[in-house]
Amino acid sequence: MSNNQEAMTFAEKLRLDPRLSQAKQLILDAVAEYQQHLVNVRPANPEREPAYQQMLEAFGEIRGGSLYFPYLASGLGNGPFVELADGSVKLDMITGIGVHGYGHSHPRMVEAGIEAALSDTVMQGNLQQGPESFELVKLLTEKANESGGGLNHCFLSTSGAMANENSLKIAFQKNQPANRVVAFSHCFAGRTLALSQVTDKPGNRVGLPDTITVDYIPFYRPDDPAGSTELAVNRFREQIKRHPGKIAALWMELVQGEGGYYPGSPDFFRALCSVARENQIAVIADEVQTFGRTSRLYAFQHFELDQQVDLVTIGKISQVCATLYTDDYKPKPGLISQTFTGSSWAIIAAQAIIQGLIDGGHYGSEGRNQQLHACFQAGLERISERLPGAVSGPYGIGGMVAFTPFDGELERSKEMVNRLYHAGLMSFIAGSDPVRIRFLMPLGSVEEGHIELACQIIEQVAEEMSSES
Numbered sequence: 001m002s003n004n005q006e007a008m009t010f011a012e013k014l015r016l017d018p019r020l021s022q023a024k025q026l027i028l029d030a031v032a033e034y035q036q037h038l039v040n041v042r043p044a045n046p047e048r049e050p051a052y053q054q055m056l057e058a059f060g061e062i063r064g065g066s067l068y069f070p071y072l073a074s075g076l077g078n079g080p081f082v083e084l085a086d087g088s089v090k091l092d093m094i095t096g097i098g099v100h101g102y103g104h105s106h107p108r109m110v111e112a113g114i115e116a117a118l119s120d121t122v123m124q125g126n127l128q129q130g131p132e133s134f135e136l137v138k139l140l141t142e143k144a145n146e147s148g149g150g151l152n153h154c155f156l157s158t159s160g161a162m163a164n165e166n167s168l169k170i171a172f173q174k175n176q177p178a179n180r181v182v183a184f185s186h187c188f189a190g191r192t193l194a195l196s197q198v199t200d201k202p203g204n205r206v207g208l209p210d211t212i213t214v215d216y217i218p219f220y221r222p223d224d225p226a227g228s229t230e231l232a233v234n235r236f237r238e239q240i241k242r243h244p245g246k247i248a249a250l251w252m253e254l255v256q257g258e259g260g261y262y263p264g265s266p267d268f269f270r271a272l273c274s275v276a277r278e279n280q281i282a283v284i285a286d287e288v289q290t291f292g293r294t295s296r297l298y299a300f301q302h303f304e305l306d307q308q309v310d311l312v313t314i315g316k317i318s319q320v321c322a323t324l325y326t327d328d329y330k331p332k333p334g335l336i337s338q339t340f341t342g343s344s345w346a347i348i349a350a351q352a353i354i355q356g357l358i359d360g361g362h363y364g365s366e367g368r369n370q371q372l373h374a375c376f377q378a379g380l381e382r383i384s385e386r387l388p389g390a391v392s393g394p395y396g397i398g399g400m401v402a403f404t405p406f407d408g409e410l411e412r413s414k415e416m417v418n419r420l421y422h423a424g425l426m427s428f429i430a431g432s433d434p435v436r437i438r439f440l441m442p443l444g445s446v447e448e449g450h451i452e453l454a455c456q457i458i459e460q461v462a463e464e465m466s467s468e469s
C-alpha cells in the first residue's frame with residue numbers, strides 16, 4: 001500500500017472511498033439486527049417443514065446419497081447458533097468438522113467477505129495471486145518459526161488432502177528412492193488414492209488399488225507413557241531395519257482426530273523424531289484438524305517439536321490449507337502446483353481468523369482455548385458423575401473435546417448424535433472401539449454460556465436414553 005496519492009493504485013483509492021465504509025457498516029448493522037434473534041436453540045417451524053423435507057430428499061437424490069444430518073442452512077447465524085432453512089436454530093459445536101472458527105455470520109467473517117467481494121477475482125491461484133495470499137503465507141511462516149525451527153516456506157492449497165498430498169510428494173522427491181511411509185495405527189490423513197493408503201481405515205480403501213506402502217507403528221498411551229514410547233520406537237526401528245533406505249517419511253498426526261481424540265506427548269514424538277533424523281526420514285506433522293486448537297497456533301509447537309518437524313500441513317479452521325516446509329525440503333519446479341489456491345474470501349478470512357485468535361488471547365497455557373476446554377470438561381465431568389453409564393471421559397485437548405457415550409458402540413453413539421441434533425446440539429462421532437462423540441467448538445465466538453447450554457442438552461439426551469435402556 002502507498003500513502004502517496006500520486007502513486008496509489010485505483011484499487012487503493014477505491015478501498016479508501018468513504019462510500020465503502022458506509023456500505024460495510026450498513027451491511028454489518030443489518031446482519032446484527034437480524035442475528036440478535038438467534039440466541040437459543042429452537043425447533044423447526046411446522047409451516048416450513050414440508051418444503052424443507054422435499055428439498056432434502058431432492059438434494060440427496062441428486063447427490064447420490066442423503067446428507068448425514070438433515071441440515072440446510074438458512075444463510076444466517078449468530079456465532080455458535082445457526083438458523084436452518086426449516087426455521088430451526090442449532091447450537092453448532094462441530095462447525096463442519098472444525099472449519100467455522102468464528103461460527104456463523106460473525107462480523108469478522110462478514111467483513112472478510114465484503115473485502116473479498118472487492119477483490120478483482122473470485123479465486124486466486126498459482127498463476128495470478130493477490131496481496132492477501134502473500135500476507136497469509138507471511139503470517140503462517142512467521143508464526144510457525146516463532147519459537148525456533150525453520151519452516152520458511154508455505155504452499156497454499158484448497159483441501160487438507162491436497163496439502164497432505166503435497167507434503168508426501170515433497171518428502172518422496174527429497175528422499176528418493178525411498179518409497180515407503182511409516183504412520184501411526186488408527187491415523188487419518190485424507191481420502192485421495194495415496195492418502196487412503198496412509199489413513200488406517202481399511203473400509204476407506206475398499207476397491208482401490210494400492211498406491212504407496214505404509215507400515216504402522218502403535219500410538220502413545222497415556223496409561224503407559226514410557227512403555228508405549230519404547231514400543232513405538234522399537235517398531236519404527238524394526239521397520240527401518242526391514243526396509244533399509246526405503247522409508248521416506250514418518251507421518252505424525254499429533255492428536256488422533258478421526259481416530260477418537262487421542263493426544264500424543266512431547267517425549268513420545270521426540271523419541272520417534274530422533275530415530276527419523278538418524279535415518280534421513282522426513283518428519284511430517286499432519287495438523288489439518290489440530291491447527292489453531294491447542295495451546296499454541298500449531299500443535300507441533302504445543303508438543304515442543306519446533307526443531308523436529310520438516311513438513312507441516314494445516315487445514316479446516318484455516319479455511320485455506322497449506323503445506324509448510326524447511327529449506328532442505330524445497331521441491332523441484334513442477335512438483336506442486338494447482339489452478340486454485342483458494343477463493344479470495346477464504347484467503348482473507350484465513351488471516352482474519354488466525355490473527356483474531358492470536359489477538360483474542362487464545363494461546364498460552366492459560367489461554368482462551370485452554371479455558372474453553374476446561375469449561376467443557378467440567379460440564380461433561382458433572383454429567384458423567386450423575387450418569388456414569390451414559391457419559392464417560394471427557395477426552396481431547398484445547399478446542400477438541402469428546403466423551404464416550406454408553407459403551408461406545410457405533411449404532412448407539414450415532415443414535416445419540418442424532419438425538420443431540422434433534423434437541424438442538426450439533427456434534428459428530430470419532431474413533432471406534434469405543435466410538436466417541438466429539439465437539440470442535442467455534443473458538444472465536446463460543447462462550448461459557450454456550451458450553452453450559454450444550455451440556456444441558458447432552459445431560460437431557462443422556463438421561464432419556466438411559467431411562468429407555
Ligand SMILES: Cc1ncc(COP(=O)(O)O)c(C=O)c1O
Nearest residue numbers: 159160161188189190257288289
Ligand atoms: C488429520 C487430518 N488430515 C487430513 C484430513 C483431510 O482434510 P480434507 O477433508 O480437507 O481433505 C483431515 C480431515 O478430517 C484430518 O482430520
